[in-house]
Amino acid sequence: MVKRDFKIVYLDQFAISNLVFSNEEIWKDLKLLLEQGVKEGKLRCPIPYDHFLETPQAEPEKAKKIDDYFSSISNGLVFKSTFHITSQLIISMLRKNNLTVNTFIGKLKKEKILSEKREFDFFYDRKQEFDQMIAEGANVSNSFRNITHNQKIEKKTKKTMYDAIYHISTQEFVARLKDLIKDGNIVIRGDSFSFMDIPNWIDQTIFRLINIHRMDVKETKKLLSIIQEYGFSKIAPLDIRFSLYAIMSIESKKENAGDHIDIERIAAGLLISDYFLIDRQRKSEIIELVLDKKYQTKVYSGCKLDILSLINELKMILN
Numbered sequence: 001m002v003k004r005d006f007k008i009v010y011l012d013q014f015a016i017s018n019l020v021f022s023n024e025e026i027w028k029d030l031k032l033l034l035e036q037g038v039k040e041g042k043l044r045c046p047i048p049y050d051h052f053l054e055t056p057q058a059e060p061e062k063a064k065k066i067d068d069y070f071s072s073i074s075n076g077l078v079f080k081s082t083f084h085i086t087s088q089l090i091i092s093m094l095r096k097n098n099l100t101v102n103t104f105i106g107k108l109k110k111e112k113i114l115s116e117k118r119e120f121d122f123f124y125d126r127k128q129e130f131d132q133m134i135a136e137g138a139n140v141s142n143s144f145r146n147i148t149h150n151q152k153i154e155k156k157t158k159k160t161m162y163d164a165i166y167h168i169s170t171q172e173f174v175a176r177l178k179d180l181i182k183d184g185n186i187v188i189r190g191d192s193f194s195f196m197d198i199p200n201w202i203d204q205t206i207f208r209l210i211n212i213h214r215m216d217v218k219e220t221k222k223l224l225s226i227i228q229e230y231g232f233s234k235i236a237p238l239d240i241r242f243s244l245y246a247i248m249s250i251e252s253k254k255e256n257a258g259d260h261i262d263i264e265r266i267a268a269g270l271l272i273s274d275y276f277l278i279d280r281q282r283k284s285e286i287i288e289l290v291l292d293k294k295y296q297t298k299v300y301s302g303c304k305l306d307i308l309s310l311i312n313e314l315k316m317i318l319n
Contacts, residue, residue: 278301
């Protein structure tokens with residue numbers, strides 16, 4: 001994958017909160033090991049991109065403590081957004097370029113961002129808008145899930161449904177690539193909500209590939225061919241994202257803003273991370289989809305046995 005002489009640890013929101021506030025010995029032990037690993041240069045703990053959306057939902061003083069500690073243990077490193085990672089991976093695949101840590105991880109321009117009231121209020125407001133968009137966008141699908149909730153689905157039927165949902169996502173991308181080849185350009189459509197429009201993610205990704213990475217017609221046709229043959233399996237963030245969306249749809253789980261943030265976090269961080277500490281539900285979904293093995297990442301939840309296992313892993317690295 002990406003050669004490096006250190007390990008990358010992904011810390012979910014619940015994990016960083018426990019590292020800051022928990023009085024349990026197990027979390028204190030983990031905290032000391034992470035700090036030791038970062039100090040010795042053997043570990044990196046980048047901040048997930050969506051940390052700045054989630055953290056301001058806590059009380060300001062608590063949010064500030066979380067952000068200050070994460071800034072400290074991350075040394076200002078941050079996972080890039082799924083959008084940026086996806087476009088970089090696509091163009092690297094098309095041109096057979098080597099991937100580096102910088103493909104996935106960047107450096108914050110300034111640290112302890114949420115210490116400033118202006119920044120805190122900005123991200124708080126963006127999260128309110130995001131919550132409203134998800135509530136509107138998921139309204140129909142959640143109504144359908146109310147009908148199908150608790151209905152058992154046979155394994156074979158579940159697989160068929162999963163493949164169908166995943167396939168629809170890939171075909172939307174294929175259709176836009178065909179439009180690009182036919183028309184010679186792409187116009188970014190807006191996805192409309194009651195209070196604002198946002199750029200369509202497919203159009204925005206293609207636009208970046210053309211205007212930032214200078215993807216040409218030959219490369220566009222090559223990308224089209226790859227997605228038609230392999231779906232998103234060659235583009236890790238999209239493979240992860242739509243695998244998780246598909247399983248969530250099949251299992252009739254209501255969507256909320258937290259689900260979407262979780263999925264974006266996983267899509268951005270799973271491929272490059274060595275250790276992935278996330279809540280129990282998301283770990284279960286990752287294991288069910290075998291994404292941990294596919295992307296060679298060890299995934300842990302917050303249960304005691306998992307934390308002890310992670311502690312033992314870190315001790316082997318640091319001792």
